[in-house]
C-alpha cells in the first residue's frame with residue numbers, strides 16, 4: 001500500500017467501519033459536505049449517505065448527548081468534536097452520562113468520540129489544548145492517542161468495536177505525516193509499543209510528543225546516550241507491563257506530554273511507577289510538559305512545548321544522578 | 323401564553339419602524355435625527371473597516387498574520403450597532419466583530435496582534451466597554467447578560483449589547499442566557515448576525531425555525547431586520563436599547579446578512595457553496611447601497627467620496643506600519659504575566675526558571 005497520512009488513515013478506518021457495520025454513524029460540525037475542517041471525513045457522506053454521515057447544528061453538548069439515545073437504539077456513534085478546546089461544552093454529557101450510563105443501567109455505550117488535540121499548529125486560542133487528563137480521571141471511559149498513521153487506523157477500529165466509550169485523541173500536528181500502513185494489523189486498546197529500543201533512559205510519550213521523543217533519541221545517540229522511547233498509544237487503560245519491562249533495562253524514566261505538568265497525566269504514570277517499580281529506579285523521574293499556564297499565543301508555543309533539548313537535559317540529569 | 327405574546331407586542335418600540343419584511347420604513351428613516359455629518363460618518367466607517375478587513379486578508383497571505391476571519395458583507399451591522407449605543411454601553415462580541423472594535427476606538431493594529439499570535443486579548447475591555455473577542459461559540463452571551471443584570475442591580479443607566487452568529491443560537495449557552503435575560507429583565511440587546519453560514523453549515527441545517535421568534539418563548543420581543551442597511555441596524559438597536567434603558571427588559575434583533583468571504587483564511591468555501599449566492603448578495607452590499615442612498619439625498623458628492631477614500635488609505639497604511647513595527651512582547655511576560663493577580667510562589671519559580679533558561683540559550 002502507498003504511504004498515507006494519519007489524516008487519510010483515520011479516514012480509511014472510518015470508511016471501513018461504516019462499510020463493515022450499518023450501525024456505525026459519523027457526525028459532528030462540518031463533517032458532512034465539507035468533510036471536516038481537517039478533511040478527516042472527506043468523501044464519507046458521498047459514500048454512505050447523509051443518514052449515516054451528517055452535519056449537526058453547532059452544539060457539542062447535544063452532539064454527545066444524542067449518542068446516548070442512539071446507542072440505546074443500537075447504533076455505534078462516532079461523533080467528532082471539531083477541536084480540543086470545544087469539548088468542554090460536552091463535558092457534562094461525557095462525564096455524567098457517557099462514562100456512567102453502563103454503571104447505572106448495565107447497557108453498553110459503544111461511543112467513540114474523536115478529538116483533534118495538541119498544539120504546534122500556530123493556531124489562535126482554544127485550538128491547541130491537551131485536555132486528556134480530565135478524561136483519564138473519569139472512570140468508565142477509555143482514552144487513547146495514537147502517534148502514527150498505522151496505529152491511528154488500527155486503534156480507531158478497536159475503539160469503534162469496543163462496547164465501552166472511547167475518547168480518541170488525534171495529534172493534529174501529526175495529521176500529515178506519512179507512513180505505509182497495514183490495515184490487517186490489530187492494535188488492542190491498552191497496549192503500548194516500544195517506538196525505539198534503548199538502554200540508558202526510558203522516555204514515555206504519547207500522541208504529539210512521540211515524534212519529539214524520537215528526535216531526542218536520535219540526537220542522544222550522537223552523544224552515546226541510549227534512549228528507549230515508549231509510545232503509550234493508550235492512556236486509560238495504561239500498559240504498565242511495557243513500562244516496567246523498559247525500566248528493568250534503564251532504571252530511569254522521563255515522561256513527556258504537551259499538557260501542563262501540574263495535575264497532568266504524567267503524574268499518574270510517575271505514581272504508578274513509584275507503586276509498582278520503586279525498586280527499579282535509580283533516579284527521580286522527570287516530567288516534561290507544557291507550563292502551568294494557559295496555552296500561550298502562537299508566537300510563544302515553541303517555548304511552551306516540550307522540545308528535544310529539554311528531553312536531553314532531563315536524560316543527562318537522570319544518568320548523572322546518584 | 324397568550325398574555326406573554328400580548329404584553330410583548332404592546333411594548334415593542336422596534337416593530338413599528340419596520341415593514342413586515344424587515345425593511346426600515348421611509349418614515350422611520352426620515353425621523354432618525356442624524357446630521358449630514360453623522361450620516362456621512364457611517365459611510366466613512368464602513369469603508370474604513372472594509373479596507374482594514376481587506377488589508378488583514380493581505381497581511382495573512384503575506385504571513386504577517388496567522389489567521390484572519392473576514393467580516394466582508396457585515397459592515398452595516400458593525401457600524402450601525404456601535405453608532406446606536408452610548409460609548410459606556412458594553413458590547414460583548416464573538417470573534418468576527420473586529421469592525422465593531424474599531425468603531426469603539428480600539429487601535430486596529432493593537433487588535434491585530436491577536437491574529438499575529440502575540441496576544442489572546444490585546445486591549446483592556448474596561449477602557450472601551452468592549453469585551454474580548456471570544457472564540458468558543460456562544461460562550462460570551464451569558465457574560466453579556468451578567469453585565470446587564472449587574473447594571474440593573476446597581477441602578478445604572480447603561481445597556482449591554484450581546485452579538486453572535488446564527489450558529490451560536492444552537493448552543494445551550496445561548497438559550498440559557500436568553501432565559502436568564504427574560505427572567506431578570508436584564509437591560510440587554512441580543513443581536514444575531516445571521517450571515518447564513520456557520521463554517522460550511524447553512525442556516526437551513528442549523529435551525530428548522532426562526533431565530534427572532536424564539537424571543538417570545540423567553541418573554542421578550544424579537545424582530546428580523548435587513549442587516550445590510552446601516553440605518554436599519556442603527557434604528558433597531560437604538561430603539562431596543564432605549565427600551566432596555568427604561569427598564570423594559572431584553573430584545574432580540576436578528577439582522578439578516580451574508581458572509582461574503584471564507585469562514586477564515588483556513589477555509590475553502592468552494593467546497594460547500596456556489597458563486598450564485600454570492601452574486602445575489604453582492605447586489606445587497608451594504609456599502610454601495612448606502613452610498614447611493616446618500617447620493618440620492620444629496621448628502622455626499624464625488625469630492626467628499628474621494629476625500630474619504632484618501633483618508634481611509636492613509637489610516638490603513640498607518641495601521642499596517644504600526645502592526646509591523648510593534649515590538650514582540652518578552653516571552654516570560656507573554657506566557658506568565660497575566661495568569662494570576664497573586665501568583666503562587668511555585669508559579670513565580672516556574673517563570674524564573676523559564677526566563678533563566680531563555681537567557682542561557
Ligand SMILES: Cc1ncc(C[n+]2csc(CCOP(=O)(O)OP(=O)(O)O)c2C)c(N)n1
Pocket residue numbers: 029058060082086089418457458459486487488489490491517519520521581585
Ligand atoms: C464551541 C465551539 N464549537 C466549535 C467551534 C468552531 N467554530 C468556530 S466558528 C464556527 C461557526 C460559527 O458560526 P456562527 O455562529 O454562525 O458565526 P459566524 O462564523 O458565521 O460569524 C465553528 C463551528 C467554536 N469556535 N466553538
